[in-house]
Amino acid sequence: MLDISDLHSAYGRIEVLKGVSLHVAAGEVVALIGSNGSGKTTLMRALSGVQPITGGSIVFLGERIDRLPSHVRVRRGIVHSPEGRHVFAPLSVEDNLSLGSYLRRDGDVEKDRERVYAMFPVLQEKRHLLAGGLSGGQQQMLAIGRALMGKPKLLLLDEPSLGLSPRLVDQILGAIAAMKDAGVTILLVEQNASAALEISDRGYIIETGRIAFSDGASALLSDPRVKNAYLGLG
Ligand SMILES: Nc1ncnc2c1ncn2[C@@H]1O[C@H](COP(=O)(O)OP(=O)(O)O)[C@@H](O)[C@H]1O
Numbered sequence: 001m002l003d004i005s006d007l008h009s010a011y012g013r014i015e016v017l018k019g020v021s022l023h024v025a026a027g028e029v030v031a032l033i034g035s036n037g038s039g040k041t042t043l044m045r046a047l048s049g050v051q052p053i054t055g056g057s058i059v060f061l062g063e064r065i066d067r068l069p070s071h072v073r074v075r076r077g078i079v080h081s082p083e084g085r086h087v088f089a090p091l092s093v094e095d096n097l098s099l100g101s102y103l104r105r106d107g108d109v110e111k112d113r114e115r116v117y118a119m120f121p122v123l124q125e126k127r128h129l130l131a132g133g134l135s136g137g138q139q140q141m142l143a144i145g146r147a148l149m150g151k152p153k154l155l156l157l158d159e160p161s162l163g164l165s166p167r168l169v170d171q172i173l174g175a176i177a178a179m180k181d182a183g184v185t186i187l188l189v190e191q192n193a194s195a196a197l198e199i200s201d202r203g204y205i206i207e208t209g210r211i212a213f214s215d216g217a218s219a220l221l222s223d224p225r226v227k228n229a230y231l232g233l234g
Pocket residue numbers: 011016034035036037038039040041042043
Protein backbone atom coordinates (compact mmCIF):
# COMPACT_ATOMS: atom_id res chain seq x y z
CA MET A 1 0.00 0.00 0.00
CA LEU A 2 2.77 2.43 1.00
CA ASP A 3 6.33 2.31 -0.29
CA ILE A 4 8.80 4.88 0.93
CA SER A 5 12.17 4.78 -0.74
CA ASP A 6 15.36 6.66 0.19
CA LEU A 7 13.40 9.60 1.59
CA HIS A 8 15.33 12.72 2.53
CA SER A 9 14.06 15.81 4.29
CA ALA A 10 15.75 18.81 5.89
CA TYR A 11 15.10 21.88 7.99
CA GLY A 12 17.19 24.50 6.27
CA ARG A 13 20.60 22.92 5.83
CA ILE A 14 20.10 20.34 8.53
CA GLU A 15 19.11 17.00 7.07
CA VAL A 16 16.76 15.15 9.40
CA LEU A 17 15.62 12.24 7.20
CA LYS A 18 18.72 10.70 5.66
CA GLY A 19 17.38 8.09 3.29
CA VAL A 20 14.42 6.38 4.96
CA SER A 21 12.95 3.33 3.24
CA LEU A 22 9.99 1.42 4.59
CA HIS A 23 6.77 -0.18 3.43
CA VAL A 24 3.35 -0.87 4.81
CA ALA A 25 1.07 -3.54 3.36
CA ALA A 26 -2.71 -3.19 3.28
CA GLY A 27 -4.23 -4.26 6.59
CA GLU A 28 -1.04 -3.98 8.60
CA VAL A 29 -0.29 -2.00 11.73
CA VAL A 30 3.34 -0.96 11.51
CA ALA A 31 5.11 0.70 14.42
CA LEU A 32 7.82 3.31 13.99
CA ILE A 33 9.98 3.34 17.10
CA GLY A 34 12.71 5.83 17.92
CA SER A 35 13.96 8.24 20.53
CA ASN A 36 13.07 11.90 20.71
CA GLY A 37 14.43 13.82 17.77
CA SER A 38 15.07 10.77 15.57
CA GLY A 39 12.78 12.07 12.82
CA LYS A 40 9.49 10.26 13.39
CA THR A 41 7.26 13.33 13.25
CA THR A 42 9.17 14.70 10.26
CA LEU A 43 8.52 11.43 8.41
CA MET A 44 4.79 11.52 9.20
CA ARG A 45 4.61 15.14 8.05
CA ALA A 46 6.45 14.28 4.84
CA LEU A 47 3.93 11.49 4.18
CA SER A 48 0.94 13.77 4.64
CA GLY A 49 2.54 16.48 2.53
CA VAL A 50 3.10 19.24 5.06
CA GLN A 51 6.88 18.77 5.18
CA PRO A 52 8.88 19.15 1.95
CA ILE A 53 11.21 16.36 0.91
CA THR A 54 14.59 16.81 -0.73
CA GLY A 55 14.94 13.36 -2.24
CA GLY A 56 13.46 9.90 -2.58
CA SER A 57 9.92 8.80 -3.36
CA ILE A 58 6.61 7.96 -1.74
CA VAL A 59 4.37 5.52 -3.59
CA PHE A 60 0.83 5.01 -2.33
CA LEU A 61 -1.48 2.44 -3.93
CA GLY A 62 0.85 2.16 -6.89
CA GLU A 63 1.20 5.88 -7.63
CA ARG A 64 3.78 8.45 -6.67
CA ILE A 65 2.28 10.99 -4.33
CA ASP A 66 5.31 12.92 -3.11
CA ARG A 67 4.56 15.93 -5.32
CA LEU A 68 0.87 16.05 -4.49
CA PRO A 69 -0.53 18.67 -2.11
CA SER A 70 -1.76 17.58 1.27
CA HIS A 71 -5.49 17.77 0.58
CA VAL A 72 -5.14 15.53 -2.47
CA ARG A 73 -3.35 12.94 -0.36
CA VAL A 74 -6.22 13.11 2.14
CA ARG A 75 -8.68 12.49 -0.70
CA ARG A 76 -6.65 9.48 -1.74
CA GLY A 77 -6.96 8.09 1.77
CA ILE A 78 -3.91 9.20 3.78
CA VAL A 79 -5.12 10.78 7.00
CA HIS A 80 -2.73 12.16 9.61
CA SER A 81 -3.47 12.48 13.31
CA PRO A 82 -0.64 14.80 14.29
CA GLU A 83 1.43 14.81 17.44
CA GLY A 84 -0.03 16.97 20.18
CA ARG A 85 -3.74 16.44 19.55
CA HIS A 86 -4.65 19.70 17.76
CA VAL A 87 -8.39 19.63 18.26
CA PHE A 88 -10.31 22.82 17.57
CA ALA A 89 -10.87 24.03 21.13
CA PRO A 90 -13.66 26.58 20.46
CA LEU A 91 -15.76 24.06 18.50
CA SER A 92 -17.98 21.31 19.85
CA VAL A 93 -16.93 17.67 19.82
CA GLU A 94 -19.42 16.97 17.04
CA ASP A 95 -18.19 19.89 14.91
CA ASN A 96 -14.63 18.65 15.31
CA LEU A 97 -15.73 15.28 13.95
CA SER A 98 -17.53 16.99 11.06
CA LEU A 99 -14.32 18.79 10.13
CA GLY A 100 -12.72 15.38 9.72
CA SER A 101 -15.22 14.43 7.03
CA TYR A 102 -15.51 17.68 5.09
CA LEU A 103 -13.67 16.36 2.01
CA ARG A 104 -15.90 13.31 1.73
CA ARG A 105 -18.62 12.94 -0.88
CA ASP A 106 -19.91 9.50 0.10
CA GLY A 107 -23.02 8.74 2.11
CA ASP A 108 -21.48 6.97 5.09
CA VAL A 109 -20.52 9.98 7.21
CA GLU A 110 -23.37 9.46 9.67
CA LYS A 111 -22.55 5.79 10.06
CA ASP A 112 -18.89 6.52 10.66
CA ARG A 113 -19.77 9.10 13.31
CA GLU A 114 -21.79 6.43 15.11
CA ARG A 115 -18.77 4.10 14.89
CA VAL A 116 -16.52 6.72 16.46
CA TYR A 117 -19.06 7.21 19.25
CA ALA A 118 -19.23 3.45 19.77
CA MET A 119 -15.44 3.33 20.04
CA PHE A 120 -15.26 6.31 22.40
CA PRO A 121 -18.63 6.61 24.23
CA VAL A 122 -17.41 9.60 26.25
CA LEU A 123 -17.30 11.61 23.02
CA GLN A 124 -20.97 10.91 22.45
CA GLU A 125 -21.83 11.98 26.00
CA LYS A 126 -19.94 15.22 25.42
CA ARG A 127 -20.81 15.76 21.77
CA HIS A 128 -22.32 19.21 22.33
CA LEU A 129 -19.53 20.44 24.63
CA LEU A 130 -16.51 22.44 23.51
CA ALA A 131 -13.45 20.38 22.64
CA GLY A 132 -11.28 22.74 24.66
CA GLY A 133 -13.04 21.61 27.84
CA LEU A 134 -12.17 17.93 27.38
CA SER A 135 -9.41 16.19 29.33
CA GLY A 136 -6.14 15.41 27.55
CA GLY A 137 -7.15 11.81 27.00
CA GLN A 138 -10.56 12.79 25.65
CA GLN A 139 -8.93 15.28 23.27
CA GLN A 140 -6.69 12.50 22.01
CA MET A 141 -9.75 10.31 21.42
CA LEU A 142 -11.33 13.20 19.54
CA ALA A 143 -8.20 13.68 17.41
CA ILE A 144 -8.26 9.99 16.50
CA GLY A 145 -12.02 10.08 15.92
CA ARG A 146 -11.66 13.09 13.65
CA ALA A 147 -8.98 11.27 11.64
CA LEU A 148 -11.31 8.27 11.30
CA MET A 149 -14.03 10.58 9.96
CA GLY A 150 -11.73 11.18 7.00
CA LYS A 151 -12.33 7.52 6.05
CA PRO A 152 -8.62 6.71 5.93
CA LYS A 153 -7.15 3.87 3.95
CA LEU A 154 -3.87 4.64 5.68
CA LEU A 155 -3.96 6.28 9.10
CA LEU A 156 -0.83 8.03 10.35
CA LEU A 157 -0.91 8.20 14.15
CA ASP A 158 1.80 10.29 15.79
CA GLU A 159 2.20 9.58 19.52
CA PRO A 160 -1.47 8.90 20.27
CA SER A 161 -0.73 7.93 23.87
CA LEU A 162 1.63 10.79 24.74
CA GLY A 163 1.03 12.13 28.23
CA LEU A 164 -1.91 9.85 29.02
CA SER A 165 -2.53 7.78 32.12
CA PRO A 166 -1.92 4.01 31.80
CA ARG A 167 -5.66 3.35 31.73
CA LEU A 168 -6.19 5.77 28.86
CA VAL A 169 -3.15 4.42 27.04
CA ASP A 170 -4.82 0.99 27.16
CA GLN A 171 -8.06 2.43 25.85
CA ILE A 172 -6.35 4.24 22.96
CA LEU A 173 -4.32 1.15 22.02
CA GLY A 174 -7.47 -0.95 22.21
CA ALA A 175 -9.14 1.47 19.83
CA ILE A 176 -6.20 1.18 17.42
CA ALA A 177 -6.51 -2.61 17.48
CA ALA A 178 -10.24 -2.23 16.73
CA MET A 179 -9.48 0.05 13.78
CA LYS A 180 -7.14 -2.57 12.38
CA ASP A 181 -9.91 -5.16 12.71
CA ALA A 182 -12.16 -2.77 10.81
CA GLY A 183 -9.65 -2.83 7.94
CA VAL A 184 -7.72 0.42 8.46
CA THR A 185 -4.00 0.25 7.71
CA ILE A 186 -1.97 2.11 10.31
CA LEU A 187 1.51 3.57 10.63
CA LEU A 188 1.96 4.16 14.34
CA VAL A 189 4.59 6.37 15.93
CA GLU A 190 5.10 5.65 19.60
CA GLN A 191 7.72 6.25 22.24
CA ASN A 192 6.05 3.56 24.29
CA ALA A 193 7.67 0.81 22.25
CA SER A 194 6.33 -2.21 24.08
CA ALA A 195 2.74 -0.99 23.97
CA ALA A 196 3.07 -0.17 20.27
CA LEU A 197 4.63 -3.51 19.35
CA GLU A 198 1.94 -5.40 21.28
CA ILE A 199 -0.66 -4.24 18.74
CA SER A 200 1.56 -4.08 15.64
CA ASP A 201 2.42 -6.62 12.96
CA ARG A 202 5.88 -5.24 12.27
CA GLY A 203 8.11 -2.44 13.40
CA TYR A 204 10.92 -0.20 12.20
CA ILE A 205 13.55 1.29 14.47
CA ILE A 206 14.60 4.78 13.39
CA GLU A 207 17.83 6.32 14.65
CA THR A 208 18.83 9.89 13.68
CA GLY A 209 16.97 9.88 10.41
CA ARG A 210 17.82 6.37 9.27
CA ILE A 211 16.08 3.03 9.65
CA ALA A 212 18.46 1.03 11.84
CA PHE A 213 16.58 -2.28 11.54
CA SER A 214 13.12 -3.78 11.24
CA ASP A 215 11.41 -7.05 12.03
CA GLY A 216 8.15 -8.69 13.03
CA ALA A 217 6.67 -7.14 16.17
CA SER A 218 7.15 -10.18 18.39
CA ALA A 219 10.75 -10.59 17.24
CA LEU A 220 11.41 -6.94 18.07
CA LEU A 221 9.84 -7.33 21.52
CA SER A 222 12.46 -9.94 22.40
CA ASP A 223 15.34 -8.31 20.49
CA PRO A 224 18.07 -7.27 22.95
CA ARG A 225 18.80 -4.10 20.94
CA VAL A 226 15.18 -3.04 21.32
CA LYS A 227 14.97 -4.13 24.95
CA ASN A 228 18.07 -2.19 25.92
CA ALA A 229 17.33 1.01 24.05
CA TYR A 230 13.56 1.32 23.91
CA LEU A 231 11.57 -0.98 26.15
CA GLY A 232 12.31 1.04 29.26
CA LEU A 233 10.53 4.06 27.75
CA GLY A 234 6.94 5.05 28.45
N1 LIG B 1 10.52 23.01 12.68
C1 LIG B 1 11.78 22.56 12.88
N2 LIG B 1 12.86 23.32 12.59
C2 LIG B 1 14.11 22.87 12.76
N3 LIG B 1 14.42 21.65 13.23
C3 LIG B 1 13.39 20.84 13.55
C4 LIG B 1 12.03 21.25 13.40
N4 LIG B 1 11.22 20.22 13.80
C5 LIG B 1 12.06 19.24 14.18
N5 LIG B 1 13.35 19.60 14.04
C6 LIG B 1 14.52 18.77 14.34
O1 LIG B 1 14.46 17.61 13.52
C7 LIG B 1 14.84 16.45 14.24
C8 LIG B 1 13.73 15.42 14.18
O2 LIG B 1 12.59 15.92 14.83
P1 LIG B 1 11.22 15.13 14.86
O3 LIG B 1 10.89 14.65 13.51
O4 LIG B 1 10.24 16.00 15.54
O5 LIG B 1 11.62 13.88 15.79
P2 LIG B 1 10.71 12.88 16.65
O6 LIG B 1 9.29 13.03 16.23
O7 LIG B 1 11.29 11.54 16.35
O8 LIG B 1 10.91 13.26 18.08
C9 LIG B 1 15.19 16.92 15.64
O9 LIG B 1 16.58 17.08 15.72
C10 LIG B 1 14.48 18.24 15.75
O10 LIG B 1 15.17 19.09 16.63
